[in-house]
Amino acid sequence: MPEFIFISQAEGSIHINSDFNFSIFLSEFCDDTPISYGVKLAGISWGIDIFKINKNFKNKFQEYISNSSNGISPYAKKFYYESIRPLAEPEYVIIAFIKAHDQIPKNYISLVKDLLSLSLKEYNSSKTNDFRKCLENALRKLDPLLSSSVDIYLNYDLYDSYGQGKIGESDRNKRKCRFCGKTIEDGVKFSNKAHIIPEAFGNKKFICNEECDNCNHFFGENIETHLIKYFDFFRVFSQTKGKEGPLKIHFDNNNILSNRNIVNIPTDESSSNNMIYIVNKTASKTDSIDINNLSIPFKIKNIVEQNIYKSIIKMGINFLPPQYLSYFSETIKWLLGQKQSTELPLGFRRNNFSPSSPEPSLGLFIRSNDNFNLPFLIVSFHFYFTTFFLIAPFCSQDRRTFITPQEIEDTKNILKPILDDNYDIISLNSLNPIEYIINLNLKHTPKKQ
Ligand SMILES: [Zn+2]
Structure with a gap:
């Protein structure tokens, strides 16, 4: 069961148990995409998500917890009320969400609370806007032997699809397609739901508002079918x-x-x-x-590997915070087939044979500094056993092309804590249709007497 820790900017922390419906929280109280930080503390990896809470948070949250049908105990309700009340305007809440770990020991939660309180104390006293730096300092204080995963969040802001709903402009008349750049005035329509992760993976609610019907149709027909076929077996x-x-x-x-x-x-x-x-x-x-x-x-016949690459980068463009879109105009031309190349960056494929979650998920690693040895955008796509980590090609913020193993050496070192040892360096350049064969080997194991 996930655990949540709420920390108000003012003081203190609120520990929310797993009876809390996180996805309702996201859709009701958050205006923005959370920023995620990967943390490894005392040998356990997890993530912190920072949410900007909307103006109505206090009222809506109190309304939500007083609703008798949501299963929150009367004791917990009183506790939440009292913790929320002293929050000053404007409210800001940091939520630590310990991801995918139901094996976390009880006393670990207190260590996490220490970490967040320490980070927050520095965040408040230094008046900086850089929570990552404060978190890093707090980690150093608490865990001097801390792992190399710090390097990831020193260099990248992490965004993940967990719990996300609709991305982009909600008013249809103001929408501009992220790919062809057209609006309703230019004659395109936004009638179809553009699923960011294709529906074939079970995604129903993670939608991009800013993809017109023409582009949606183009990607669905020409590109995404290859990714779906690749994963058909799984x-x-x-x-x-x-x-x-x-x-x-x-x-x-x-x-x-x-x-x-x-x-x-x-x-x-x-x-x-x-x-x-x-x-x-x-x-x-x-x-x-x-x-x-x-x-x-x-x-499985007729898989074009470059279209697998395009499908994943396309999802990344759907999910990208809008301020970065202008860096990817060449990338978008490539996605739309207006630019051809067979010299594309190498990527990584991790195989994890004990999947933590069968759910598909998408992650963005957006470089937060000018370390040009690293790519500006890495998009990860996870489904079942497999996670791809792919570099978005043709980004205006990159100085390297990442087409040789030497050129991605630094990227590999940064990603190492996530890749573990079960990964391949892959090239998805090919435009030739190929054939995949998956062999299912079944062995009969007699029951022990
Ligand atoms: Zn379009």
């Missing part, structure tokens, strides 16, 4: 639902994979949710299967 295993419910995917060698019962195998209710079905259209009933050693290939 989409079934992650129990992702498509637009029309459970998935049933036909691979190019007559094997069908589905997370719905397509062959009428009776299952009991409790197990049916986690079943995967494999059907081969050409196999006959008399074919014998060696159940002790079964290898099933799934073939």
Whole structure:
């Protein structure tokens, strides 16, 4: 269960238990994209998200916690009321969200509170706007042996998609497409919901307002299909639902994979949710299967790797805070096919075979200084076992092209704490359609007596 710690700019901290509905909080109280900082303290990695709370926060928050149906205990309600009341205008709240760690020891929370209080004390007394520096100083004080992951947030602001809703201008008449630059006056429409992470990965609510129907159609037809096909096998295993419910995917060698019962195998209710079905259209009933050693290939044809690259960078442009958009005009031309290249930056692919979350997520690493050895924008896309970390090409803020291993050496060192050891350096330059084959090897393990 996640833990939340609220710290008001004025003083003190409020510890919110996991009964708090975080996504409601985000949509109701926050105007802006949170800024995330990666932290490794006492050997445990987690993240702090800084939210700018909107004006109505105090009233709305009190209203929210007094609503009897939200499951907050009367004791906790009293506690929240008393902690919120002394907040001065304008209110500012820092929320530490300890991500993806349900194994965090109880006493660790007090260490986190110390860290945040220390950072905040310096933040308030120095009147600086640089929370990252204060956090770094506090980390040094608390944990002199702290890990190299500090380097990431010394050089980058981290934005992640967790809990995000709609990005960009809400008034349709004022919208300008991030890709073609056109508005309603120029004749484009904004009628379709532009999903930032394609709907095929189960994303319903992470939407970009600033993508016109033409561009949405173009990316959907030409680019994103390659990313979706690349992950088809894992989409079934992650129990992702498509637009029309459970998935049933036909691979190019007559094997069908589905997370719905397509062959009428009776299952009991409790197990049916986690079943995967494999059907081969050409196999006959008399074919014998060696159940002790079964290898099933799934073939996917016509994947253009550069389109996987484009899909991920395109999501990054959708999610990018607007002040940075002008740095990416050449990148956008490339996404739209108006600029061609097969000399693109190298990237990283991490494989984590014990996925912490099957949910797709998107992350932006935006360089916060003039260290030109590092790329300005790295976009990460995570789904199931795989996370890509890709450099946005053609950014006006870059002096390097990152097309050789030497050129990405510094980037690799910075990302190392996130990459662990399970990563490959990859090139997604190719424009030639290729064929992927995933072999599913099944081994029968007899039960121990
Ligand atoms: Zn457009």
